[in-house]
Amino acid sequence: MIGVARGVQNPRAMGPLAAVLPLFVILSGQIKTPTPAPPIPEHTGLKAMVKELGVDFRHLPSTENLMWVGIGTGGAFAAKPFDTTANQNLSGPTLDKFFNVGAVLGQSYTLIPVSVAIYAIGRTRGNARMSHMGSDLIQSLLVAEILTVSLKYATQRERPDGSGANSFPSGHASGTFAFATALERHFNWKFYLPAYAAATYVAMSRLHDNRHYASDVAAGAAVGIIAGRTVTRLGHRPFPVQAAVIPGGFMVAYVRQD
Numbered sequence: 466m467i468g469v470a471r472g473v474q475n476p477r478a479m480g481p482l483a484a485v486l487p488l489f490v491i492l493s494g495q496i497k498t499p500t501p502a503p504p505i506p507e508h509t510g511l512k513a514m515v516k517e518l519g520v521d522f523r524h525l526p527s528t529e530n531l532m533w534v535g536i537g538t539g540g541a542f543a544a545k546p547f548d549t550t551a552n553q554n555l556s557g558p559t560l561d562k563f564f565n566v567g568a569v570l571g572q573s574y575t576l577i578p579v580s581v582a583i584y585a586i587g588r589t590r591g592n593a594r595m596s597h598m599g600s601d602l603i604q605s606l607l608v609a610e611i612l613t614v615s616l617k618y619a620t621q622r623e624r625p626d627g628s629g630a631n632s633f634p635s636g637h638a639s640g641t642f643a644f645a646t647a648l649e650r651h652f653n654w655k656f657y658l659p660a661y662a663a664a665t666y667v668a669m670s671r672l673h674d675n676r677h678y679a680s681d682v683a684a685g686a687a688v689g690i691i692a693g694r695t696v697t698r699l700g701h702r703p704f705p706v707q708a709a710v711i712p713g714g715f716m717v718a719y720v721r722q723d
Contacts, residue, residue, distance in 0.1 A: 487539075487540035487541070487543045487544040487679070487680075487683040488540070488665050488668060488682070488683060488686055491536055491537065491540045491683065491686050491687055491690070503597070503601065503650060503651065503697045503698075505593050505594055505597050506593075506597060509584075509587070509588065509593055509596040509597050509600055510588075513600075514600045514603065514604065517600070517604065518604050518607060518608075521604055521608055521695055521696050522608070524695055524698060525608075525691070525695055527695070527698075529694065530691050530694075530695060533687055533690055533691045533694070534687070534691070536687060537683065537684050537686070537687020537688065537690075537691075538684075538687075540683035540684070540686070540687060541634075541680040541681075541683045541684040541687075542680070543683070544678075544679035544680040544682075544683040545679075545680045547679045548625075548678040548679050548680055551672050551678070551679040552625055552672045552673070552675050552678070552679075555669060555672045555673045556673055556675065560673055561673075564666075564669070564670040564673040564674070565670075566670075567637070567666055567667045567669070567670020567671070567673070567674075568637070568670055568671075568674060570641065570663070570666075570667050571636075571637030571638070571640055571641045571667040571668075571670070571671070572637070572640075573606070573610065573636075573640060576602075576606055576640050576641070576644050577603065577606055579602075580599055580602035580603045580606060580644070581599070581603065582599075583595060583596075583598060583599035583602060584596050584598075584599025584600055584602070584603060585599070586599075587599050597651075598647075598648075598651045601647045601650075601651065601696050601697055602644060602647050602648065604696045605643040605644065605646065605647040605689075605692050605693045605696045605697070606640055606643055606644060606692075608643070608692040608695060608696060609639040609640055609642075609643035609688055609689050609692035609693070610636070610639075610640065612639070612688050612691070612692060613634055613635075613636045613639045613640075613685065613688055614636075616633065616634055616684075616688070617631040617632075617633065617634070617636075618631075620633045622678075622681070624676060624677065625675050625676070625677065625678055626675045626676060628676075632676075632677055632678060632681050633678075633680070633681045633684060634681050634682075634684035634685035634687075634688055635668065635671050635676075635677040635681040635682040635684070635685035636685065637667050637668065637670075637671050637677075637682075637685070638664070638667065638668040638671065638677075638681070638682040638683075638684075638685030638686045638688075638689060639685040639686070639688040639689040639692070640689060641663065641664040641667040641668070641689065642661075642664045642668075642685070642686045642687075642688075642689025642690050642693065643688075643689035643690070643692040643693045644660075644664070644689075644693070645660035645661050645663065645664040645689070645693070646660075646689060646690050646692070646693025646694055646697070647693040647696060647697055648660050649661070649693075650693065650694070650697035651697070664686070664689070665686075668682040668685065668686060669682070
């Protein structure tokens with residue numbers, strides 16, 4: 466995919482495709498041997514969910530997530546040249562009806578209630594698998610939201626429509642990709658294409674609405690994937706570099722287990 470993009474003499478001539486190309490590059494990192502669904506925990510109550518959410522944040526520093534940070538950074542830089550043209554290429558009255566739903570689908574007030582409903586139905590019916598999936602969806606959205614808000618405050622990037630300095634990364638993209646990743650991890654390849662197609666559609670709608678730049682949605686997609694895969698982790702490998710406070714200062718240790 467990257468090789469095709471480099472082979473184009475004038476990348477800007479690719480129009481709307483160029484805006485979403487980094488998303489396809491990011492998603493290509495997802496295509497590999499199907500991963501088994503996360504094991505169903507013994508307890509799926511609210512107390513267990515809150516406890517597991519704290520564990521999720523401790524598992525964010527990992528070798529796999531470091532890879533996704535690299536993929537997301539590369540995708541954002543690949544999209545940067547199209548920040549000034551992608552929104553215009555995806556705008557126009559003919560696309561209004563097509564993209565109108567995207568702003569609603571990617572909102573927290575849509576994704577969280579759906580996740581809570583799945584969790585509540587699973588708990589009510591005593592279906593541990595369903596309640597576990599709902600719990601993972603909720604946790605993925607919360608992790609993605611906290612990461613996204615933190616990055617927004619750190620970067621303070623102005624939105625393309627000038628409505629505020631909270632453009633990078635896209636919250637709609639991070640939320641929908643976190644939801645899609647958690648869903649795909651539970652259903653595996655059955656929901657792979659529809660889940661990520663819907664997430665990509667929502668991300669593109671933010672360009673149409675002139676609320677984000679192409680690099681914003683590419684970074685947001687990576688943040689969402691990191692959140693979703695962290696919550697549904699299986700066979701987690703911790704990041705080998707650790708820092709610790711010691712008398713008189715601190716130390717940085719590299720620990721590798723073969």
